[in-house]
Amino acid sequence: MRICVVGPTYPYRGGISHYTTLLVQHLRKAGHWTRLYSFTRQYPRWLFPGKSDRDPSASPLRTECEYVLDPVNPFTWWKLCRKIRNDAPDLLILQWWVPYWTPSLTIISRWIKRNTDIPILYICHNVMPHDGGGVLDRRLALTVLRQGDAFIVHSDQDRVRLLALLPNELVVRAQIPTYAGVATQSVGVSAETIRRQFKLPAQRPIIMFFGFVRPYKGLEYLIQALPHILAKLNVHLLVVGEFWSSPEFYARYAREFEVEHAITFVNQYVPNEELQPYFDLVDVVVLPYISATQSAVVQLAFGFGKPVITTRVGGLHEVVQDGVNGLLVPPQDEHALADAVIRFYENDTAAMLQAHVQQNHRDMFAWETLVQAIEQTQHKLQSRVHTK
The missing domain is CATH 3.40.50.2000 (Glycogen Phosphorylase B;)
Incomplete structure (x- = not known):
């Protein structure tokens, strides 16, 4: 043809x-x-x-x-x-x-x-x-x-x-x-390089929000969920992506909820050769979208073998299967989001979800x-x- x-x-x-x-x-x-x-x-x-x-x-x-x-x-x-x-x-x-x-x-x-x-x-x-x-x-x-x-x-x-x-x-x-094909060889950049560059804690689990930061992506709900998560888990939130809305809006949320110490903002577009190290650093990608049709970030996460916690909006539930390759929560619900992150780290859930993603994502997508x-x-x- x-x-x-x-x-x-x-x-x-x-x-x-x-x-x-x-x-x-x-x-x-x-x-x-x-x-x-x-x-x-x-x-x-x-x-x-x-x-x-x-x-x-x-x-x-x-x-x-x-x-x-x-x-x-x-x-x-x-x-x-x-x-x-x-x-x-x-x-x-x-x-x-x-x-x-x-x-x-x-x-x-x-x-x-x-x-x-x-x-x-x-x-x-x-x-x-x-x-x-x-x-x-x-x-x-x-x-x-x-x-x-x-x-x-x-x-x-x-x-x-x-x-x-x-x-x-x-x-x-x-x-x-799948967006696994986007990955290129990481020359001179490793997860440890990024950890040192942004002074990320060495012994704490890291969760990541990834992608352009826009209002419909609901980052503020993940920030609001952090106090509830930190009450049970000593995690760190890594926010990686260029801001298309005011960074101060989200920084103000972090101060208001007293979680500045548990968040690192990386306000930049990540070149292909640095994608693998960022995903190697984290256990799970969290996307608290308020609205969506589909998401290339989900496929990028799966391509790097990472499960996704996201919301039941648009077509996300057609790709992220609750309890199989990720976890699903209602949108605009910081309590449900916090519970999902906590549940991810309990009872070997993280290992089970990650194993499924790594074994099946290329065939499924x-x-x-x-x-x-x-x-x-x-x-x-x-x-x-x-x-x-």
């Missing part, structure tokens, strides 16, 4: 960039001719909420691609369309996650639909943005997605949301595959499964054309 994919890849950072790169690698591994078109830039600097959208990794995850698309330069949209038409693929894969992409993706999709017979598959990382979901967000999503011929989502929640917008469309749910879902979807679209 001939496939064109449009999406971020190196030098851009983050979960969707890694997802795109790994997807293209596995499509090629499966024998499909696959051309990746990426961005000459993603966002104007003033619009990006983080420090930079560039990956600082010394050993980045990368794959062959052509940089064409600038989402604020319409001339590049036409250029991309013509390249895709000349490639004559059997399938065009576009990706949707935030309304910012509405103008460029709408025009590109419409042009392809009007000027070619190429079917369009949208991979929807989020049908609605994490911090949105209002009338405007629904209209923008509908404007783009109505141009698609089929869709892949990563949670039942997003499948329901998408079918509410487009009731008669072909929507396939497929889990986010294989990229081959997503590739097969794409192949089957393309065959269904092809069958529709032949029966018309």
Whole structure:
């Protein structure tokens, strides 16, 4: 099969960039001719909420691609369309996650639909943005997605949301595959190096919150849970990730609940070669999300063999199985969160969960499964054309 994919890849950072790169690698591994078109830039600097959208990794995850698309330069949209038409693929894969992409993706999709017979598959990382979901967000999503011929989502929640917008469309749910492939060799960096750098306690268990710190991720509830945890366990909380909201907001929570001594904040994006040492340091990853569809951080944790404690929101419970590869609690409930952390360290629960993750995560969340879902979807679209 001939496939064109449009999406971020190196030098851009983050979960969707890694997802795109790994997807293209596995499509090629499966024998499909696959051309990746990426961005000459993603966002104007003033619009990006983080420090930079560039990956600082010394050993980045990368794959062959052509940089064409600038989402604020319409001339590049036409250029991309013509390249895709000349490639004559059997399938065009576009990706949707935030309304910012509405103008460029709408025009590109419409042009392809009007000027070619190429079917369009949208991979929807989020049908609605994490911090949105209002009338405007629904209209923008509908404007783009109505141009698609089929869709892949990563949670039942997003499948329901998408079918509410487009009731008669072909929507396939497929889990986010493992992010173990993001790990690169740690050169000169070890868990002990990081422990010394941030003066982490040597004899205390460490739990970790990992990823961009944004309001919907509920870090404040983990901080509120700490006094209850510390009453039973002498643990240390390591918060690792670039803050997209005020660091002082969370520091104030730590002071208010008198747990500053038990928290270390690492306000930075972690390059690929340092991922393994951070995960080697900790026993469990705790993600107290208030809302979510799915989470690449969960797959990153599993990829490094770590269980996850998280909340029953969105599609997280479809991946984190309570008592099997992690523990689940209600959202916005610091007492339940504290109880889960305490329970994790009791009665060999930690060893049992970790053993299951390490033995099963690659088979449960294989990229081959997503590739097969794409192949089957393309065959269904092809069958529709032949029966018309």
